[in-house]
Amino acid sequence: MRKSPLSSTAALAAALLLSTSLAAPLAPLRAAPVAERTQPAPVSPQELVSKVDIPYEKFVLPNGLTTIVHTDRKAPVVAVTIYYKVGSKNEPRGHTGFAHLYEHLFFGGSANVPNFDVPLEAAGSTPTNGSTWYDRTNYVETVPTGALDLALFMESDRMGHLLPAVSQDKLDKQRGVVQNEKRQGDNQPYGLYDYYQADGLLPVGHPYRHSTIGSMADLDAATLTDVRTWFTDHYGPNNVVLVLSGDIDAATARPKVAKWFGDIPRGPDIAPVAAGPVTLPAPVSRDITDQVPVLRLTRNWTAPGLNDAETPALKVGMHILGGLASSRLDNELVRGREVAVSVTAYDQIFQQLSFLTMSMDVKPGVERATAEMAFDKVLADYLRDGPTEDEVRRAVTSLLSGEIGGLERVGGFSGKGATLAEGQVYSNDPAHYKTDLAAMAALTPASVKAALNKWLSRPVYALNVVPGARTESGDQMGGWGDEADHAAPPADPHAKVPALPAGPARTAPDVQPVAALTFPAIEHATLSNGIPVTLARRTAVPKLVMAIDFDAGYAADALDTPGTQGLMLSMLDQGTATRDATQIAEEQERLGADINIDGSVDASTVTLSALTDNLAPSLALTADLILHPAFKDSDFARVKAQAQAALAQAFSSPRDLASRTLNAELYGRHPYAQPADGLGNAESLAALTPAEMRAAHDEWLRPDLARIAVVGDVTMAQLRPLLEQAFGGWKAPGAPAPVKPLDAPLPAAKKGRIILIDRPNSPQSVIMAGRVLPITGRTPGEEPLALANDVLGGDFLSRLNLDIREDKGWSYGVSTGVAQPAGPSMLEISAPVQADRTGDTIRAVIADMRAFPAKQPVSDEELQRVTEGSIRAMPNQFETNAAVLYAIRKNARLHRPEDYYEQLAGKYRAIGADAIGKAAAQYLQPDGLTFVVVGDRKVVEPQLQGLDLPVEVREAPSGPEEE
Structure with missing residues (x-):
């Protein structure tokens, strides 16, 4: 893929297209009792397949x-x-x-x-x-x-x-x-x-x-x-x-x-x-060392390509093994023996072969031999017994539900256009997806077991990544593999060649008038307990997406222990008063539903993607997770260990480490200083207890802090009674709702500086820079700043990206963004660059920012692109239900009018070059920027001399015990 930077408008589009023993909670948070098990509506895989159609x-x-x-x-x-x-x-x-x-x-x-x-x-x-x-x-x-x-x-x-x-x-x-x-x-x-x-x-x-x-x-x-x-x-x-x-x-x-x-x-x-699959003559085991926090064990084979009759069975079989939330590997290794912090298995399918892979990240403290024995036993038992009828049905239903959701988009890399193209290119049949889906729907446990035994009983390639120093460079990898035996004189990459004639002149056609954006109609209701409900009905696919936002988020940790909110949210789907984690996962899979629980700086969110036919049981399951989490000691210990492993992963990722460091430096003691990954810090995460989880749940997940938004194939007449049944009996506690101190003081403005975090053997340096701005996401009239950001670094044609990527070739992509939280906004610059150009890149970033607008005001081409070009792009930004849902929620969070996006075209057309330049001069200058550089000190530090910025050197944390 050749692009990475996204504009505030393009980033919006990308974000829009987007589309883990105590008593039960206190009585005020309880709704009416729910049934021991909700029964899915009688939608068979064959019925789901019948709903997938792309006429052509x-x-x-x-x-x-x-x-x-x-x-x-x-x-x-x-x-x-x-x-x-x-x-x-x-x-x-x-x-x-x-x-x-x-x-x-x-x-x-x-x-x-x-x-x-x-x-x-x-x-x-x-x-x-x-x-x-x-x-x-x-x-x-x-x-x-x-x-x-x-x-x-x-x-x-x-x-x-x-x-x-x-x-x-x-x-x-x-x-x-x-x-x-x-x-x-x-x-x-x-x-x-x-x-x-x-x-x-x-x-x-x-x-x-x-x-x-x-x-x-x-x-x-x-x-x-x-x-x-x-x-x-x-x-x-x-x-x-x-x-x-x-x-x-x-x-x-x-x-x-x-x-x-x-x-x-x-x-x-x-x-x-x-290019068919290859069978190894004997099993092979290989260890490689890398700068990673936990041991990763993998098992690998090749298998046939996408047109082979056994491929659907292998795809479903691997999904049962390690793709489902209730997969064999999850049940046995993560929730069962608790020897792994994460697992997966999949069939990576290409035209002529596929790679079958199963993987586990070993829980710190577990002996490798113990982990390997348990890992291989899961596969051996699976091949011996095969999947159950219920597992096959759940796997097929979940995969088909995802296919139906993909039909919302006409284009992009995974929409209907790509589906038809791949059918023609790979199978000479644009409708080949129907063949695949029908084959999956017809699978039986016996057919899946037969395919798995045929291909996974062959000699295995065990490739394991062991924590340690990286001993090899990717620069020497990726080629044919026998270069030493076929040495040839290197070609002259600058050998002179004659120019080619230009050929016939062709004239580009004019763009015809573009229809104005029509945002879906919005309906409102209020549940009997006061929760507001917003609905935008769309009937393109028989699905809907719902978000329940609580006014909490990671900023709420300013009133608790860092990491509390994220860990509490991760536990909601790990057990309730009537279901354990495996039962919760299995029920979602039977329903073709997906319940995602996550947070952002401002909100704690439960998102449900559901088939319309299965909405009632899907809502009942969602309500059970929110209202009746069990917070059992055993579940808490497991989820906490996973969070600690995730924190170690964040420390080993150069971008994550840079982001965590920059955020803390810029916001100081403000609530927004909480790490954006919700993991807190090593000390605070280690200290958290189940009692704190329950207390945070009772304090923050309450109906008077909740909003519900729904987009999809449902009417308000259908939706409201189901929401009332699921959530209407949920009463707020008597204590006042907590309020996050978003008006807390920020650190005093500092002069520009560089924090260099030493990460040896890094082929790239990750540069991140930022400054807190004197505005919030709710400050009205900041559209000129959004457009100025697009000009500077917010889209592919921005000045920083054209300079550092396209002209100099030092980076795969440079970008800027202006965050829009409810509280103080932040300007952020991101530039992963080749290590030997770190200092030059910082110098170029400063120069490009300083030139805008003083030496280089907004050009006519830039003005047209970020205003009229963005206006013309608006109809495409709201193609999916998830896109509309995101917009509705963002409008609510930032206190915007519901017709904000319909008004936006007029606002953009009224903004001229002078207003964009004024916003750049006020907000996008380099003075006072904090630069965080994660890279190899011995390569980078000499380059930072002469930048006239003080440099502080830090060692990279090696794991969750450090920070």
């Missing part, structure tokens, strides 16, 4: 371009999804990483489009992105209907007229960006695992062995001639599937596609590769 029409141009059209008129947008049938599996020795490198080059402009992002983002496209994987390269944009011709013109120009614009300068810059993307992944805890997994499972030369991002050596050696040849050999229209989904029909689409793509000549057909 298909046509093929004479040059071989296949086009699929799906009509969905719910919003005035069209998703453009293009799949090229080339991925890393097609790369030969010495050219690893080429498909992904070309994905980046595709955005650098073509013969008639100087920059691919600028026109599309100005037209309101969101998202505009691309990604590469073993089997394909894809590009996605969802545009207003009036911008469809522009999107097709641009996609056709880079398909047919790209090479004249691919210069040595562009190649060098994108080579640097890709190499920093590789370093960013390698720098994470367990970041080298994927390299070792492929090396151990597959022989040298197998198309799935080398990584998609490739090796540093191959990227360094890539020449302009190489990349030209790669393009002409793979990117012809006959190797492409185009999907148009949304506000479009085939009759309209056909002439448009013929107009823009019809004159592109066919290219060579891509030769098939042999």
